[in-house]
Every structure is written in structure tokens, then in C-alpha cells.
Amino acid sequence: MDTIPLIMNGFSQALTVPNILSALFGCFLGTVVGVLPGIGPSTTVALMIPISFAMNPATALIMMMGVYCGAMYGGAITSILINVPGEASSVMTAVDGYPLARQGRGGVAMVLCQVGSFIGGTLSIVGLMIVALPLAMFALEFGPAESFSVMFFALILAATLISESMLRGITALIMGLILASIGTDLQTGIGRLTMGVPELLDGIDNVVVIIGVFGVGEVLWYAVSTYGKAEATLERIGAGRWIPNREEWRSGWGPIFRGSLTGFLTGLLAAGSVLGSFLSYSFEKRLSKHPEQFGKGALEGMTACESANNASTGGALIPLLTLGIPHSGTTAVLLTVLTMYGLKPGPQLMIDQAPLMWTVIASLYIANVILIIMNLPAVGIFIRILDIPLKFLMPIILVFASVGAYSINTSLTDVVMVLLFGILGFFMRWSGFTPVALVLGMVLGERLEQSLRQALMISSDGALIFLTKPISLLFLLLTAAIVVVDLVTRKKGRVADDSEG
């Protein structure tokens, strides 16, 4: 198959006036959706289905790709500015981005995130075009045993990163794992730990927990910590500069490329963009010469994480386009859209519908270009939010968090839950626990449990399945290696501390 004429044809199809206009609209809407907490790209794409009836398939798909990419770009903005990650994949962005904003470097953080997003997004489309089929076959190798080992690896990697107090970090992680087990159990269909609340049968939405512990938690923390301080009534964060200096640019390139690769590969596995952003952050912290600054305003982890979650878009599309199998929420909705146009999505899609599919791939490039052009100047506008005095900004965050939670299922139950998780977030912070560990346990927990049980049910020789599958074994060995290395270095560090003291 000669792909170059197909690509050129794709671009010429995508670059018509109505298609560019719909890409612009999609990118704008996607950015808004990404910026606002709660409603995510998959719901937005689904809400666009009725509008898309009136369009031809190419135009509608281009618009939806714009939404998909735009949401990934937008997610960084609220994470950095107001500590409210809109999606699970931008949690790690908030961890360093918000401290950066408080140091007056919020603009710099946003610019690096946008550039990282652009490079990550673009590289992943290149990857999608060149190595889609072999990678899709590789992704099929990932069964339950492999999934479990990867999740386990990610959890251990994260747990060893929690520097302040390992014990508190692991406690928070376990809390997250318990939260993830609430709801209908996939294997038996019985409701677990739902306390008779019907809304809990579907489990707790990750976004609800995230908006609660980060957004509402931050509002409560601000209110209580400024009590009795007269000067606090005038306090504002302040926009600060937003053009990165040479040193900041230089520190960004490594994380961007490493993050893109991690994001692309994890997007390919069903894990979606969440795993990629956590993993790439952890890698950067391990590679860094100043790991102690992570979580207090280091650019590297945050940049890598944003590059990763954009790079996951290309990876996640691979199973859909080459095998007709959707993975993440948004690709599943895209499958429905393709069906609506009578396209019969399946393994033959790239062959039967080659011109249309290449138009869609071309539109991904266009969406990324539009987004970087649109969003870089927008940083200068968004950054002004930080000039709002905090006594006004914080209540507004509270409203955004509530309405955002409501928008997920148009249900007030979610608003109540956001408030409850806000209270939890406040008390966790008061007692020195990291909400990040809770969120990590929450978002990876369900797959960890289910893949463990699926693997054990499939296996004919019990837990040995995790050791007999090569990919699974590899990840378990990596996990063991990390634990050993950490134990050794910690001991060394302690000896050094003792000799100093």
C-alpha cells in the first residue's frame, strides 16, 4: 500500500473551507471542555452526534478530532491556574503546575505544556501513520496478566516516589484502591460497598474525586489558613511572566520527547492517557538531578505529563483504526459515530474507507496546529485569572467545581460527593497525606483488581501465570529492581544523614 498519495489526498480533503471551519470550532469547543472541570471529551463528542447528522462524515469527524485533541490541551490550563485538573490525566500537571503558578511562573508552565502538547500530539500521529499495524498486534499481546503487572509496576513506582512519608503515602494509596472497588463488581455483577446508594452502583467517577480533593480541598484550605490574617484579604497570586527563558526551554526538551513516547505506548494499551501521565512523571523524577523539587514547582515532570497525555491520542486511535476495537471512552464514541454513517467499523476500515480515514489522520495534524496557534496567545489571557484576588477566585472555583461535577451525569449526587471529597482532601492535607496517592490508587485500582482476577481465572496454574508470561515477568522484575535500588539508596541516605547529624 502506497501511503504517500493517500496522505496527500487526506490533506487536500481536510483543507477545504468547511472542514477547516469545523476543525476550528471543534478545537475551540474541545479546549473549553478541557478547561472546564467535569464534562470530558467523550461526553462532548457524544453530544455532538445530533449536530453531525447534518454534516458529511469527513467534516463531522474532523470536528470531533478537534474536540478530542483540544480537551487534552485545555486540561493543563485549569490544573496550573487553579489546581483543578479537569481529567485524571492532568492530575500530575497540577501537582507541579499550581506551585509554579504561585511562584509567578504559571505562564511559563502553561507555555511549556502547550508546546509539549503540540510535540506529543504530532509525534503520536506520525507514530500512528508509520507503525500502526505492528503496534496494534503488539497491543493484543497484553492480556490480563500483563495488564496487572503494568498496573502493579505503576503503583509501586508511584509509592516509592512519595518522599515526605512513605507510610502516609501508602495509606492514601490504599484509600484510593478501596474507593475504586466501590460499585458493581465486573465479574459477579453484585454491588459492593454501595451503602444502598443507587448512584454508587456505577462506581465513583474519577473526576468527582479529583475535583473534590484538589479543587474544593484547595478552597477549604485557603479559607481556613487565611483566617485571622488581615493581609490575606488583598492576596492574589499575580500573573508573572509567561515567556520561558533559555534555561527553562532547555529543561523542557528531554521531558517532552520521553513523555511523548511513554504516552503514545500507554495510549495504545487500553490504559488510556492516565497511566502515561503518571508513568512519565515518575520517570522524570527518577532521572532528575533535583528530585526534591518535584511537587514544589519543577517544570520537567509537568511538561512530560502533558506531552504524554496528548501523545496518547494517537496511540489510542490505533486499535480503533486498525482492528476496529475501541479502548478509551472517546474512541468508543467515535466507533458509534462511524457506525452512524454506515461505515461498518472493523479490521477492514483502513482499507475499505482509506480516503476518509486518511482525511481524519490529516485532520489530527491540522487540529494540533490550530490548537498551538490558538492557545499560545490565549496563555496571556488565561494568566490574568491569577490577578483576581483570592477571596473572589476561591469561591468561584467552588462554583466551577460544583457545576463541573453536576455536568458529568446531570446529577446532584455528584455535587454532594465533590463536597465530601473536598472535606476529605482538606483533612488529608491537614494530616500530611498526599491526595495524589489517593487519586492514583483510585484511577488505577479498578483495572488492577479486575486484571488480577481475570488472570487468575484464565490461568490453569494459579498465580504462576504472572511469571510465565514474558511481558508480565519483565514488569515484575523491573518492579523488584526499583524496590531494591530504593531500599539501598534510602539506607545510604540515612547513613549520610546520621553522620551529618
Place this chain on the structure above:
Amino acid sequence: MKHPTKLSETLLPVILLVVAALVFISAWRLPVTATADLVGPKMYPGALAVLLAVLSGLLLMGAAPPHGDNEGIKLAGIVRRFVPLVLFSTLYVLALPLLGFMIATAALLMACFYLLGERRHWLNFLIASGCTLATYLLFATLLGIQLSAFPWS
């Protein structure tokens, strides 16, 4: 090991101990089905609950070093700021279906601004109504979320 005495060090571990017990009991009472597997729907949350209990116990015994992020938090602040904020938010959720989005949201914002120290009511009113309108336009008009704006709509 020194036993922690400060409320901030003991409150959450105590609550977690209770939560762990509740999770364990409710997992234990799940029915056994033929489709259940080795780890099962029961074992996994049960094991997590035991782990959580052990970890909270260790924390209560002072196994983790004290932390330094909570200097700004005073009990008076919790009573005067945390409690009213939670109360306002609860009232907000109750008021939303009765008063509609516009009135409830603007009222919540004004109450919070006042609580956080801004006493100029006209300014509070202006900012609150502006933000309410903007939020409504973003979520309801642009994204099509079903929000009833007023009690009569």
C-alpha cells in the same frame, strides 16, 4: 517512637480505622456466588481494609515522622471558616432544585465573598451575578448541560 497527640495527627487515622472496619464488615457480608473466583469480590476489599487498619494503627503509634505543612491551620479557623463554607455548600445543593441555578449560585458566591472578608456588598453582588451568568453561559448554553436557571423555568 513518640505517640502523636496533636489533633491533626490523630483525627484522620482514627476515622480511617472506623472506615476500615466498615469496609471489612460490608465486604464480608457479600454473597458467595458460583462465578466468584479465588480473590473474589470479597477477598480484595477485605484485604485492603485489613491493610488500611494496620497502617492507621501504625500512624497512631507514631510510626511516621511529623510533617510541617499545617502551621497556618488553627482550630478557630476551622470553626469560623471551614464549618460555614461546608454549611453554605450544603445549603447550595439543597437550594439548587428549589431556587434554580441563578439565584442559588449568586447567593452562594456572595455569602462566600463575605465570609472571606470582602464587606462591600455592592461589589460582591456585581461579581457574584457576573460570574453566575458567565458560568451559566459556559455550561448550559455552550455545552448544553440541562440546568434550570430560575424556579419558574
Place this chain on the structure above:
Amino acid sequence: MLSKTFRVALVILAATALVMIARQGNAQQAYPTKSVQMVPAGSPGGGLDIHARAIEQALTVEKMLDKPFTVLHKGGGGGNLLTSYLVNQKGNGYVIGINSNRVLLNELMGTIEYGFMDVTPVVRLTTEYNCWAVRADSKYKTALDILADLKKDPTSVTFGVGTVPSNDQFNILLPSKQKGVDYGKVKIVAFDAGGDAMAKLLGGHVPVLSTGFSEAITQAEAGKVRILSVSAPSKLDRAPNVPCWKDLGIDVAIYHWRGIYGPPDMPKEAYDYWNKKFAAMVKTKTWKESLDKFELFDAFLTGDEFKKELAKDNETYRELLGAMGMLKKGKK
């Protein structure tokens, strides 16, 4: 001669009476007088949402829509949020919901106290069929080979399904039961709904999948998998070589249907109206096109037939779930 005041009073009274009679007459002859709320028990973009859109489209295009619909999604709670919502709308003729057999399953599993008797089944509309699929290089050539292996040892073959409890699962249990397999012991692994189970079959992680026919057929046409049997009452046009269970000598047919439910004590006028309306709709060209596009099959049943069918299904499910130990205590 009557006083002027009295005459005026009389005229007013008569006018009022006339208006009241006219109003009542109006109300009687013209259901619906306002828009009807249609509530799919799923999120936008899902299967039930597609039904809502297809219904709206068919009625609009065929100019059969008397009053517009408003669509409200009640996705949560595994379908239970819709059921509770309908129960709360008791006697309201202006709400209809779209749901699947989860209405029966959830009550049997004990996740909700209301069953199909607590709402009004209005009509059954469509169905999908389930099938058994194996990878193209599988050693199994027919479903009977698998059933024979299962009869020797019920744990010898592991099945993948999308979710539990579901028709995917019953499509394994019912044929096994007929063939005398100890079906309570068959190993069934649930993967995340949708594509995940198919990916696990293609990757060789499970030997057999019981899944929706429409999901498997594109893979079969590309030569990646082989479909061994389909749960339809007779062979399907799109896969003329695939036997249905009856062709294999097994008296099983499974409908993965979707139907319309109303609130309890739904007014008779509303119930009759929608029965007639949907009976006419399913004959239209637009509706049939939608069915083809989404690989659905017509399974129209009027309200009375639907109710009988539900009662039958409920007993079958009760028996199967009972054998799996999945019934809520006190439901046996």
C-alpha cells in the same frame, strides 16, 4: 324581567361552563397536549441513546410526531436510575423510558427493589443477537465440540464475555444446560464492555467469546475470527453459514432486546397511544434503515405480549442466576 346584574352573572356562568367543557373535551381527545420526555437508561453515544435518536428521527422524518420529545439521559446505576425515576413518576403519561433486560436482572440480583411489574412495559422494539466466536486458528470447528468438552469437564473451556449478568452469559449457560453440562461450574470471565473482550480473544487470552453478533461479524468478515453459532431463532442473512442453536439441535434462542417502559399506573390513553404509534413506526422505511445501520433486528411486541414475555424471561433468569448463586437472598 331579570335584573341586569343577574343577566350578566348568568352569561358569565354559562361562558365559564362552556370553557370548562371545551377544555375537558380537548384533554380527552388530544393526548399528547405537551412534549413527552424520553429517557434512555444510558449515556449519550451508548446503545440506548442510539435508540432514542432513531425513534426521534423515524417519527420526525415520517411526519408522525404529534409533539416533540425532550430527551433526558439517566445513565447511572446500571439502569436502576431510570427505573427509580419511572416509579417516582407514577401515573404520569408524559414520560417514557428505554431500557433492556436489566430491569429484570437488577431486581433479581437485588440491586433495586423494583422489577418489571413495578413499571409499565409499553412495547418491545428491537433486538440484537449473541454469538460464540473463536479465533480463526482455533481447534474448535463447531459449538458442539466445545459443549462436548464442557460435558466432560465444565472447567475445561474458559469463556470471555462483556459483563455479568448478561445475555452474553445466558448464551453460554442455556445451551450448556440443554446439553447436560454442569453449567454452574463453567468458567466465565468478564472484560470491560465493548471492544476489550474482542481484543482478548484476538490476542489469544481466552479461547471462546460469547458476544454481540454485530461486534463479531466485522472481525469474521476480515477473517480474524470464526463465528460458531448465533442465538437467533433462525440463520441470519449476513452470516448464512453460521448455524443458530436450533440448527445444532439445541432449543435456545436469546434476544438481546430493548423496549419502552412507562411509569406505573400509566394512563390508558397514553399507553394505547404509544402502542399504536410504535406499531406504526416499526413499519416505516426510516426506522428499517436505522435498524440496518445499527445492525439491530425488529422484535416488536405490543405491551400485552411484551409483559408475558417478560414474565417468562424473569423465570428463566431466576433459575439460571439461582444455579450460579447470584440471586439475592429470599428470591429463590
